[in-house]
Amino acid sequence: MQFGNLLTSIVDGLLIGAVYGLAAMGLTLIWGVMNVINLAHGPLIALGMFSIYLLFSNFGLNPYLALLIAAFLGLIFGILIYFIAIQRVLGASHLSTLLATYSVNMIIIGIGTAIFTTTFRNVDYSLGNITFGPLTVLGTRAVAALLTFLIAGSLYLFLYRTRLGKYVRAVANNRAAAELMGIPSTQILALSFGIGTMLAILAGGLISTMLPFTILSGGAYELKSFVIGVLGGLGNPLGSLVGGLVLGLLEGIVPVFMPNTWVPVIEFVIFILILIVRPTGLFGVKK
Amino acid sequence: MVTKSLSTPTEGIAMILNVQGVTKRFGGLQALTNVTFDLPEGQILGLIGPNGAGKTTLFNVINGVYAPEAGQVIFRGRNMTGKKPYQLAKQGLARTHQVVRPLNELTVRENVIVGACFGRENHRLKQASKIAEEVLNFVGLGGKIDQLAGSLNITEKKRLEMARALAARPYLLLLDEVLAGLNPTEIEYMLNIIRQVRDGGITIIMIEHVMRAVMGVSDRIIVLDYGKQIAEGTPQEVSQDPRVIEAYLGDPKLAKKLMEE
Amino acid sequence: MKRLMNPGLWITLLIVVALGLWPTITRNAATRELVFTILLAIGFASSLNILLGYTGYVSFGHVVFYGLGGYIGMYLFKQYNSPLWIAVPAGGLAAGLLAFILGKSILHLRGGYFALVTIGVNEAMRAFINTLKPFGGPTGIELDFSVYKPYGGAANALWLVYYTAFGLALLFIIISFMIKTSKFGLGLLSIREDEDAAEVMGVIAPNLKTWAFVLSAILPGMLGVLFFFKNGNVEPGDAFRLGFSIENLVMIMLGGQGTVLGPVLGAIVYQRLRGLLLVSPLFKNIQLSVSGVLLLVIVLFIPVGAVGWLRNRFPRLRRVLP
Numbered sequence: 001m002q003f004g005n006l007l008t009s010i011v012d013g014l015l016i017g018a019v020y021g022l023a024a025m026g027l028t029l030i031w032g033v034m035n036v037i038n039l040a041h042g043p044l045i046a047l048g049m050f051s052i053y054l055l056f057s058n059f060g061l062n063p064y065l066a067l068l069i070a071a072f073l074g075l076i077f078g079i080l081i082y083f084i085a086i087q088r089v090l091g092a093s094h095l096s097t098l099l100a101t102y103s104v105n106m107i108i109i110g111i112g113t114a115i116f117t118t119t120f121r122n123v124d125y126s127l128g129n130i131t132f133g134p135l136t137v138l139g140t141r142a143v144a145a146l147l148t149f150l151i152a153g154s155l156y157l158f159l160y161r162t163r164l165g166k167y168v169r170a171v172a173n174n175r176a177a178a179e180l181m182g183i184p185s186t187q188i189l190a191l192s193f194g195i196g197t198m199l200a201i202l203a204g205g206l207i208s209t210m211l212p213f214t215i216l217s218g219g220a221y222e223l224k225s226f227v228i229g230v231l232g233g234l235g236n237p238l239g240s241l242v243g244g245l246v247l248g249l250l251e252g253i254v255p256v257f258m259p260n261t262w263v264p265v266i267e268f269v270i271f272i273l274i275l276i277v278r279p280t281g282l283f284g285v286k287k
Numbered sequence: 288m289v290t291k292s293l294s295t296p297t298e299g300i301a302m303i304l305n306v307q308g309v310t311k312r313f314g315g316l317q318a319l320t321n322v323t324f325d326l327p328e329g330q331i332l333g334l335i336g337p338n339g340a341g342k343t344t345l346f347n348v349i350n351g352v353y354a355p356e357a358g359q360v361i362f363r364g365r366n367m368t369g370k371k372p373y374q375l376a377k378q379g380l381a382r383t384h385q386v387v388r389p390l391n392e393l394t395v396r397e398n399v400i401v402g403a404c405f406g407r408e409n410h411r412l413k414q415a416s417k418i419a420e421e422v423l424n425f426v427g428l429g430g431k432i433d434q435l436a437g438s439l440n441i442t443e444k445k446r447l448e449m450a451r452a453l454a455a456r457p458y459l460l461l462l463d464e465v466l467a468g469l470n471p472t473e474i475e476y477m478l479n480i481i482r483q484v485r486d487g488g489i490t491i492i493m494i495e496h497v498m499r500a501v502m503g504v505s506d507r508i509i510v511l512d513y514g515k516q517i518a519e520g521t522p523q524e525v526s527q528d529p530r531v532i533e534a535y536l537g538d539p540k541l542a543k544k545l546m547e548e
Numbered sequence: 549m550k551r552l553m554n555p556g557l558w559i560t561l562l563i564v565v566a567l568g569l570w571p572t573i574t575r576n577a578a579t580r581e582l583v584f585t586i587l588l589a590i591g592f593a594s595s596l597n598i599l600l601g602y603t604g605y606v607s608f609g610h611v612v613f614y615g616l617g618g619y620i621g622m623y624l625f626k627q628y629n630s631p632l633w634i635a636v637p638a639g640g641l642a643a644g645l646l647a648f649i650l651g652k653s654i655l656h657l658r659g660g661y662f663a664l665v666t667i668g669v670n671e672a673m674r675a676f677i678n679t680l681k682p683f684g685g686p687t688g689i690e691l692d693f694s695v696y697k698p699y700g701g702a703a704n705a706l707w708l709v710y711y712t713a714f715g716l717a718l719l720f721i722i723i724s725f726m727i728k729t730s731k732f733g734l735g736l737l738s739i740r741e742d743e744d745a746a747e748v749m750g751v752i753a754p755n756l757k758t759w760a761f762v763l764s765a766i767l768p769g770m771l772g773v774l775f776f777f778k779n780g781n782v783e784p785g786d787a788f789r790l791g792f793s794i795e796n797l798v799m800i801m802l803g804g805q806g807t808v809l810g811p812v813l814g815a816i817v818y819q820r821l822r823g824l825l826l827v828s829p830l831f832k833n834i835q836l837s838v839s840g841v842l843l844l845v846i847v848l849f850i851p852v853g854a855v856g857w858l859r860n861r862f863p864r865l866r867r868v869l870p
Contacts (some may be wrong), residue, residue: 037660088848094659095606096847099801102794103844110837171662227665261679261686268672275665276653333653347717350748384748392806393734401738404731405750412731451749 007135009252015137015145017248019206022148023221024228025155026199029077032235033172033192034090039101040081042222043108044197048074048204050116056123063125064143067205078197082190112215122212141173144206149233152241155195159237168192172235198212227271233280240265301329303459303490307360309348311341311514318344319355319514326459331481331491333505333522335498337534341514342494343385346461349492350382351375362456379407381457383448385464385494391437399423399454400445406455415454422450426480442473449477453484460484462493465471466500478504502526510534557725558867560809561718564590567816568714577706584710588775591717591767593799593811594724599764600797601806602733603757604740605655606663608793609670610768613643615787617769618776619677622689625777631698636712636773643769644762651758658743667790674788688783695777713771720767725808727763728870736760740806773838794799798843804853808870813854 012112021043030038039042055066085104089096114285127139159165170178171188179185204218228247232239247267254263304326311319312490319341326332334342338453347353349360354369361367367375381402390398396419403415403422410418423429426446436447445465452460460483466474466543495501501508502522510518510525512534518525525531568587571580596610617639624630624638649838654665677683684690699705727733735756738746747753778784795818821842825835850857859865 031660036661037664085844085848089851092851093604093606095600095797095801095805096851098606098608098660098663099794099797099843103840103847106840106843107837110834110840113836114833210599223667226667230664246564259679261675264675265672265679268668268675271668272654272672273664275657275661275668277660281658352744352748372744372747373750373752376748382748384745388742388745390738390745392741397734397737401734401746401751402749404740405735405746405752407750412734415731454751456810 006253006256007042008137009256010249011135011137011252013143013250013252014245015248016210016247017251018145018148018241019203019210019244020221020224020228020247021232021241021244022151022204022206023200024225024244025152025237026196026203027222027225028232028234028240029155029199029237030193030196031229032237033196034086034099034189036086036090036101037094038196039098039222040104040108041101041200041225042218042220043112043215044074044078044200044218045104045204045207046112046213046215046218046219047077047108048201050112050121050204051201052205052208053121053123055114056125062149062208063123063205066087067147067202068169070201070205071272074198074201075194077201078194079190081197082193086193087186087189110213116215118216120212120214121206125209129138138210140209144210144270147206148203148241151199152238155199164188164191168195187217214218224267227251227267230271230274230279291443301328302326303363304349304492305359305361306345306349307359307361309345309355309360310355310356311344311348317514319348322511322514322516323358324509324516324519326490326492327460328490329485329488330506331485331493331504333501333508334377334492334494334511335496335501335508335525336511336517339513342510342511343463344514345511346382346463346492346494349375350461356361358418362432373405376406376455376457377409379455379458380461381406381452381455381459383445383452383463383465385467387441387444387448389436389439389444389447391435393436394433395423395428395436395439395447396420399450401439402451402454403456406457408456418454418456419450422454425453425483426450427476442469445469449480453489457489459490459492462491462495464496466495466497474500550585551729552722552726554725554729554868554870556809558813559869560721560725560737563816564714564718564721564812568717571710580706580710582823584713584778586816587710587713587717588771589796589799589815589819590812591713591720591771593796593803593815594717594720594808595764595767596793596796597764597800597805597807597811598724598727598736599760600800601810602728602736602740603760604743605761606659606797607666607758607761607764608663608797609666609668610764610796611788611793612666612673613647613765613768614708614772614775614792615670615784616646616679616772617643617726618672618772618782618787619683619689620769621773622691622776622782623683624828625691625695626689629695632708632712632773632777636770639773640766643765643772647765648758655754655757655761670788670790670793674784677787678784686784688781688787689784690781691777692732693780706778707831713774716767716770716774719820721808721812723763725870727760728808731761732756737806748829774848798839798846801843801846801851801853804855804857804859807853807855807859810853812857 027038027041030036050069052063052066055061056063081104085100087102127143130137130139130142159169167183167188170183171185175185226239228243231246232243251263254266302325305324306324309319309322312357322345323403336342348355351370351372358367360370362380399419399422400415403410415449423432426449428446428450429445431443439447466477469477481504505522508522508525509516510531517530517534518528567583570585599607620642621635621639624635656683657665678686679688695704696702699708735751738751743753746799799814799818800811802818804810825831825838831838852860853870859869
């Protein structure tokens, strides 16, 4: 194994890992605010992929411009999902919220499969290669990672520097107390679900510029989001970015030393161990 | 700290519970500091003190919900410090909860059967069902036996808590504000039950805010304030203790009430 | 055994017997395949209900027991030419053992965390077996046609598998009923209602939960052996399909969690409905979406399921429908 190759796979892993982190951010935000494990997360990521694909292939839109439109639609779609499927089961048993979100999963996948079938698609868009000495990375990957940090930064500013963001954190912390202080919790919950959905759509959109996909591809990223969420602390969106980088690094390094098929084994064993020992995550705060 | 030792009047009598130097912290909050007392069999011990004094925390340490940072809980001669609630239950400790915790989707009878089945005597379902009927009649819930526990009103739920604890036929019963929220008639009814339980040989510790009641029924009283024992003795001794009056002075109404009663 | 004289149990058994004997009467292979799928669902859902409905723990990745059982069985068939009557219990035993180990390590997690970790366990197992050479890695294990010979050919073997599944489904419905009406079952129900309060009353929750988990895993393990034996091959993707777990959760919800009859009814209705949707030209392509809408309606509006709704509507039925 050459040093250059190892370096390339590490950097590649980190770049993709950042996007994984973005996907997980949406999942963990929703968990943190309303204690719901969103099992529709994967299909939402897939919808992000297909939004970019459709806007790019049919209307010739620049993928990054398409991303902006998709993000907005994602926000609206997420709020809709909240009012239709989530609101009524909030506070009910975990089975209810799990199955409610899973029903959304089934609906999206059912319609998606009927329309798009399960053949592979890709967004045929290139930004060339970027080379630093022995290191070569794809332009789309570099941009995807860059945008991820931008989005994560915006999310941070939103949560910690805006009134609305403070409301979100207040509702996450203690919904009843937030309501007593006059925070419209229903709207805030809906908005949070919308933002969580938007993040999934954005992540899917960025992935579509890097890798081929089908309508079912989101599932794998949903599982990765679980692992990352647990790594970074469920309910801690920014921990997800760190978790994503860790996972990406793992995926970059492990194949150098053992067969590729061991990657998911290691990922899920780590996932289980963290949940057993420290369910609040490695970087999570104790509730 | 401790005004009077409990050991003097009770020497030679079997101790059912020894609490020795129990200390419990929650983060920076010192919930219990060096709480120490012995409890002779067959008595009613009243545990009083202002809100947040650590009374329920003390119950939680005694029955194993929390492990203390320091100190020991010796129940019937065995060191039970840090043991689980079910281990204490099997040894003959039962309790009620300040905020009632009925098993809502089970019937009243089933709730009480759980107490009889899994408590000290480890009964089979059939015997447990008989015990449940007896106990439910005893606490006056005989008419509601096949209703869902979730459908009871709050007074009935308090009685259900009591019945569940009694069905275990415990040696020691911890009662956490079983009188709170009851009207005078209901309080009298419950006190009568408590006295009968004691006369049946069960030792009781009760946390109570209804002063007249707890003073009337208790053999001895311990007063907690900010997690410390500030007084103990007979009800008369305690009600005249200046430290107790001082502790309640933070709440003048309560102090006045205490003095009058 | 006086408590076995319960009309609710007999209604449930009667339904399953009638269903199970249907292919015997018609001697039709297509009917048998259809009913086999339903029996599989009845057995799996009834088992899962012991944990979900009685104990209140959501095992989302329960299919891991089915998949593991299937793999153990297939390995025994392939490597040791093992007969069905050894492979089936072996699959159940392996599943039970895994559940015991898991029970000791993950059942202290509550609510969503437990559901998540069961998903993780299933995915880890799938990924692990995908790398495991003796189990054939990603291509899995394929049986030779000759394994059916000792049973008098494939056709007979399929009937044998069918009747075994039928018998096991009946047995586990009885077991599920006996658990529910036992002291052990009462302990489980008290854990479901309020685990902390139950422990204060002396219920040794860690042990009871573990045994509930083990009991809920054994039949899925055995059914996995039967299914993949009939199937002739097993692959990681088929054996550990998360959707399979979730379908069974849906059946339990549909029929009524925590009741003996509920999962049985739910399994029958769900499988029939799915079959109808699959053959309808209108819904064939969006079968999954229609099921999704149906699930959502149930979760939102009748979360106690059909039997639960009946029990709430007519309290007298509580005695009749356990």
